[in-house]
Amino acid sequence: MCTSGSLSVPPFFDGSNYAYWKVRMRAFLKSLDERVWARTQVGWTPPTSSSGNEPKALSSWTKEELDACNLNSKGLHAIFMAVSPDEFKRISMCETSKDTCDILEITHEGTKLVKNLKLQMLTTRFEKIKMKDDETFDEFYAQLNDIVNFTFNLGERIPKNRIVRKVLRSLPERFRPKVTAIKKSKDLDKLKIEELVGSLQTYEHTLPQSKKNKSLALKSSREERNRDSDEESCSDDDFALFVKKFKKFLKKNNSSSEKMDVDLKRSHKFEKKDRRELKDHKSKNTQGVQCHECKGFGHYRAECPNLKRQQGQAFKANVTLSVDEEEEGETCFENDPVKYMAFMTSICDHSVEDLNHSADSVDESEAESDGLQEAYDKLFRVCLNVKKQNKTLNSRVIELEQERLALQSELDSTTQELENLKISFAKQFTTLESELEASRKDLK
Numbered sequence: 001m002c003t004s005g006s007l008s009v010p011p012f013f014d015g016s017n018y019a020y021w022k023v024r025m026r027a028f029l030k031s032l033d034e035r036v037w038a039r040t041q042v043g044w045t046p047p048t049s050s051s052g053n054e055p056k057a058l059s060s061w062t063k064e065e066l067d068a069c070n071l072n073s074k075g076l077h078a079i080f081m082a083v084s085p086d087e088f089k090r091i092s093m094c095e096t097s098k099d100t101c102d103i104l105e106i107t108h109e110g111t112k113l114v115k116n117l118k119l120q121m122l123t124t125r126f127e128k129i130k131m132k133d134d135e136t137f138d139e140f141y142a143q144l145n146d147i148v149n150f151t152f153n154l155g156e157r158i159p160k161n162r163i164v165r166k167v168l169r170s171l172p173e174r175f176r177p178k179v180t181a182i183k184k185s186k187d188l189d190k191l192k193i194e195e196l197v198g199s200l201q202t203y204e205h206t207l208p209q210s211k212k213n214k215s216l217a218l219k220s221s222r223e224e225r226n227r228d229s230d231e232e233s234c235s236d237d238d239f240a241l242f243v244k245k246f247k248k249f250l251k252k253n254n255s256s257s258e259k260m261d262v263d264l265k266r267s268h269k270f271e272k273k274d275r276r277e278l279k280d281h282k283s284k285n286t287q288g289v290q291c292h293e294c295k296g297f298g299h300y301r302a303e304c305p306n307l308k309r310q311q312g313q314a315f316k317a318n319v320t321l322s323v324d325e326e327e328e329g330e331t332c333f334e335n336d337p338v339k340y341m342a343f344m345t346s347i348c349d350h351s352v353e354d355l356n357h358s359a360d361s362v363d364e365s366e367a368e369s370d371g372l373q374e375a376y377d378k379l380f381r382v383c384l385n386v387k388k389q390n391k392t393l394n395s396r397v398i399e400l401e402q403e404r405l406a407l408q409s410e411l412d413s414t415t416q417e418l419e420n421l422k423i424s425f426a427k428q429f430t431t432l433e434s435e436l437e438a439s440r441k442d443l444k
Helices: 020-034 032-043 063-082 085-091 097-110 112-128 137-153 159-172 171-185 193-205 209-232 236-285 304-311 313-337 337-443
Strands: none
Touching: 020 032, 020 063, 020 137, 032 063, 032 097, 063 085, 063 097, 085 097, 085 236, 097 112, 112 137, 112 337, 137 159, 137 193, 159 171, 159 193, 171 193
């Protein structure tokens, strides 16, 4: 709703917040002239001749009749200047300020039946409202004051002493000492609401800091619980789909880990087999060798223990023995290079296969994890959107239910009026019929 900043320009009304505009427009009309507002309430009709059938000529109007016409014109002009083009279409055919006010009031506040229904709802809210433990007095009084103002805009004023008693009755336990003191020292029928509000605001500032912190902590915890409940309000179907995908991911992950364990065991098996084949190959090469020192078989002269004992160089002989064994191993593979290449190729192949299997399983696990996270984020966003739509639809359902109740009440009233009219017409018809019968008798 747009407002004007000049005292000579009426407040602008664009079709929203009619109650706010109504109060300000009444004040503006009174500022023009108190009689303008009175004429808007009472209405105005053009003066007629003494016979009452034809309107009087303007030249024959009295001074009082001209003043009444001017007051009506001022009010009508002010209302026309205050409304938007869409609202002006509703009242453009009106010739009196009272008609314009009545049309706007019925359009934005409803008929008398609808007003009564709204007043009943506001009365119920007025009786049920109470100050919460985690709420400040200013927040509570703002809500109560809105109910009082809405009731006044609908044409009913709540007495001041009733508001005072309602405030004292709705305060929480921490205000109990102050409420008791006010009841004992003040006359509630003469106590002004402004004085009571100021006294309670001052008392609230003197409360211990711990209680305020406790109320704030309680408020934050409630907000966290509400947030958690919003996040956990996804539908059962979406949650079931998420669990199904998560189980599938765990199954694939377990299968990939089992595959890695099998590959590791297989690689260890091949390593043991290759070591055993290498040892057998070495024993076969030295099987037909004869020692020239002890004439035994299976070792060379340098490896013969008798020679070592004879030389008396046990430590040196051990070192020489290890060197000769390494040279012998190299000699046996040099004599058969094909087996050496096959052995190295098998070891490399198994190592490469193990690395490839490990890399593939890791890539698959990462891909599955990314896909699951993306699916979870998508489902979470869908759940939040469904929650918002659900709230909107619930509020819409409440509004439609209120409209249905209002229309049902109006329908019942119209039906009752129709029945009354039928009864009245039946009575009139009976009366006319009896009169007609009496007239016929008189004529005869």
